[in-house]
């Protein structure tokens with residue numbers, strides 16, 4: 001039992017060190033008179049916060065297998081299987097997003113992706129029909145219900161960007177050096193030789209003769225020879241492929257001519273896609289070409305008025321302007337996507353790695369999940385193995401502690417989508433192991449987020465608890481949470497053990513699928529912390545998910561509903577007997 005004393009001492013030291021609070025007893029008060037303040041809406045009596053800190057190593061007594069395990073079966077099938085097979089530390093922390101397209105949209109394909117570790121399915125509203133998207137969403141929900149998966153659904157808006165209209169066949173055309181092309185806004189069916197239709201009337205506004213027209217971030221380049229009304233006659237100066245929906249950008253004197261700001265972030269089509277997403281009950285809306293926080297706030301307000309505030313809004317960073325306003329966008333949104341595909345059209349490619357590192361860093365500091373997306377395993381669209389450079393790129397995103405990695409064309413149209421997913425899985429697991437062995441999380445800086453004392457306390461409890469869990473070599477962190485906030489504060493510290501977030505809220509569960517190291521579990525929650533703990537441990541024992549001797553750190557932020565609550569948050573270390 002020396003262990004018990006050690007952990008109690010350690011807990012006190014850590015909490016004293018990090019909060020500046022000192023204490024003698026297990027439950028102590030911090031007088032903050034004359035302030036009165038709210039804690040999750042409850043006015044506290046006497047203007048004091050009481051925090052319970054119990055760090056004695058307790059044993060879960062040989063709990064009788066509870067009569068009422070109903071409602072406690074919310075482990076997803078994949079986590080359950082992996083936990084049994086590999087143990088707590090074998091669970092992958094980095095989350096995986098797959099873009100669903102024609103190559104992986106059958107029920108069987110989707111099931112294989114879910115079994116392969118897909119945490120979020122992304123539907124790009126740029127492509128395919130409403131009926132097709134609805135069918136995919138239904139299949140995912142059916143698999144979740146019938147096969148016990150926990151795969152969230154994300155829709156990704158088309159957004160307003162200037163590109164070539166997709167005429168269907170032929171799928172790509174080659175532009176030869178010196179060839180002359182017309183870029184027009186005139187609508188026409190089929191294809192015309194040396195003519196491409198732009199999707200936006202004003203695509204050539206402000207463009208002058210001599211400007212450079214860059215296709216898809218450098219796939220091909222043209223020089224503007226002549227303006228004819230809105231149309232542009234151009235000469236190919238750097239030959240290459242013109243793909244359907246190829247992106248058009250103009251450069252002058254080595255700098256991008258910024259044009260996107262006159263277009264709304266959400267077009268009429270985007271708004272109708274959003275209504276569709278709301279009615280289909282999607283979990284995330286990824287907003288393309290966000291330029292400022294206003295755009296994010298606008299959508300979030302709209303969702304609130306529709307009683308759909310539980311849908312999380314992810315801002316895609318894929319324009320120069322969004323980089324100038326990164327912090328305000330991160331603060332306004334529920335998460336971020338580093339959309340390297342379009343970003344690479346707006347900034348020089350050699351800047352992508354450092355920009356990615358900055359964005360992932362800012363997101364972690366501000367406690368927002370971040371997805372690294374596009375071309376992670378691009379060659380696997382055609383080939384069954386990745387290039388070494390691609391594996392290095394995936395590893396780098398994991399080393400940066402990104403919350404999630406995303407497949408695009410690799411899963412949507414590629415021939416080896418499941419293989420690509422398994423490359424992400426094995427590469428991220430390997431890199432996470434290295435990261436743990438090298439104590440990489442020690443170098444992570446933390447920024448204080450909370451302003452009020454209760455928020456700061458919650459934050460400090462999570463920071464301290466993670467330090468405890470790492471130092472004591474604990475097997476898992478259990479957090480009981482309604483809205484997932486404390487689970488995310490744990491995740492932000494990138495702890496060694498996995499974080500099991502027990503929640504009674506389905507939306508919370510589906511939102512946590514994107515957060516690094518968090519295994520969301522749907523359960524009934526009682527006001528009694530001890531009941532919650534013994535019920536979950538019971539359940540995990542019956543399912544063979546915990547073993548005798550496993551030591552877990554337990555934190556609850558479920559506020560008891562009694563009138564004068566005395567213990568709001570507590571840290572406990574328990575061993576399974």
Ligand SMILES: Nc1ncnc2c1ncn2[C@@H]1O[C@H](COP(=O)(O)OP(=O)(O)OP(=O)(O)O)[C@@H](O)[C@H]1O
Nearest residue numbers: 099100101102124126127128341342408409412413
């Ligand atoms: N639902 C779909 N139906 C048909 N093709 C799809 C679908 N989703 C994706 N694709 C194909 O997969 C490719 C990669 O998909 P992805 O959505 O990542 O690319 P994208 O269109 O460049 O993304 P974005 O427009 O958001 O920047 C697309 O170019 C498209 O050809």
Ligand SMILES: CC(=O)C(=O)O
Nearest residue numbers: 339340341342373374
């Ligand atoms: C994913 C996406 O939108 C991009 O990379 O541009």
Ligand SMILES: [K+]
Nearest residue numbers: 156157158288
């Ligand atoms: K999109």
Ligand SMILES: [Mg+2]
Nearest residue numbers: 318339341342
């Ligand atoms: Mg994009």
